[in-house]
Amino acid sequence: MKPRAGTRPLPGGPGAADGRVEATAADGIGRLVFVNPAKRNALSTRMMLDAATVLDRFREDDRIRAVILSGAGDTFASGADLGEAAATGPDGQHTRPVTPEGAGRLFSSLDAFDRPLLAMIRGHCLGAGVAVALRADIRIATEDSVFGIPAARVGIGYPVPEVESLVAAVGPGAASDLLFTARRIDGVEAHRIGLVTRLTRDGDLDDEVAKAARTIAANAPLSVRAAKATIAAVVGGNRAPALEHAQRLIDLCSDSADAREGALAFVQRRAPEFRGR
Known part of the structure; x- marks a missing residue:
């Protein structure tokens, strides 16, 4: 069922313990917000699956002309919820971190979305957060935002599609630097290497992104x-x-x-x- 006109909340995940997503739509603009404040908006499997569902609903609604992706509070997304890996199941075995199913569903929905996606980035944008942001058509960030891909520090391999997106955005040299060193960079450097489309001051970020979305929504x-x-x-x-x-x-x-x-x-x-x- 399609969302009604006006400002309309859409369901996100029910579980506060492993985070949730919040979604609204108004005036042709959809908004999807990652909410997991206890973990700096780290993306759990549940959040990824729910975000994919929201994006699919937005895609079915022809009134939606652009979607803004953001994180609640003062951070975008601090990566995948690696805390899931520390949890143990009833058999005493460690559970897997964010499942390929969750990430795959979210990234497939982002890739299939046929209208502009805008990432509004403040605070930390790390690991899986970078992967989400790279699937946005326009990335607008604050000067003091923090980017990084810590895969090499936690012993995981950054997936091939995400490396492809990174190389397409910043080139092989800058991608190698980020992946090999796992270092963090600020918004200024991220903008210089092409990871960020536009740079703004923190106090202007919301208005800058909203203005860009409204401009897109007014076009054909x-x-x-x-x-x-x-x-x-x-x-x-x-x-x-x-x-x-x-x-x-x-x-x-x-x-x-x-x-x-x-x-x-x-x-x-x-x-x-x-x-x-």
Whole structure:
């Protein structure tokens, strides 16, 4: 069932012990917030599965034109919840950390999302948090935010798709530096190497991200979707099918009511009212 118009909360996970997600939608903009304050918004398996469900619901709603990803309070996400690895089951054995099922579901939903994703980053953005942020089309962060991939310090391998995203954003040299040393960098350096799209002061972050989302939401939805698909095709590995899909979306724009509305609004010197048709 699609969310109602206006400001509408969507369900996240029920378990406060292992964190939750909160989601709302209003004026064409969806918001998904990671909430796990006791662990600096570390992403548990439950949170990842619930976030994937929210994103899938947003994708089914044509009124949603952009989605903002953020963390509750003063941090984005401090990585996967490695505390899950320390828990023991009834047989006395250690349970696994964040399961491939949880991460896979979340990243598949992020990859499948066909409208702009904006990551609003303050505080810590580490490990799995970086992986989530890299799947956003636009990453806006504060100057004093903290980025890092501590996989080498905890003895795990950063997954291939996440390394691909990192290399695409910052290049092999900077990716090697971050992965080999597991060092942390601030928002200024993250912006310099391409990990962050825009940089702002902490007090301006919410307004900066909201303004960007509103600007996107006011543009022609079919054109924005076509642009996102084309960018994905250009940078992706399986180019032929992706380019074919992008071209279909571009052709759809040319024949749309929005294209006619855009031309008419230009002639009449007024703001266009796009319907996504």
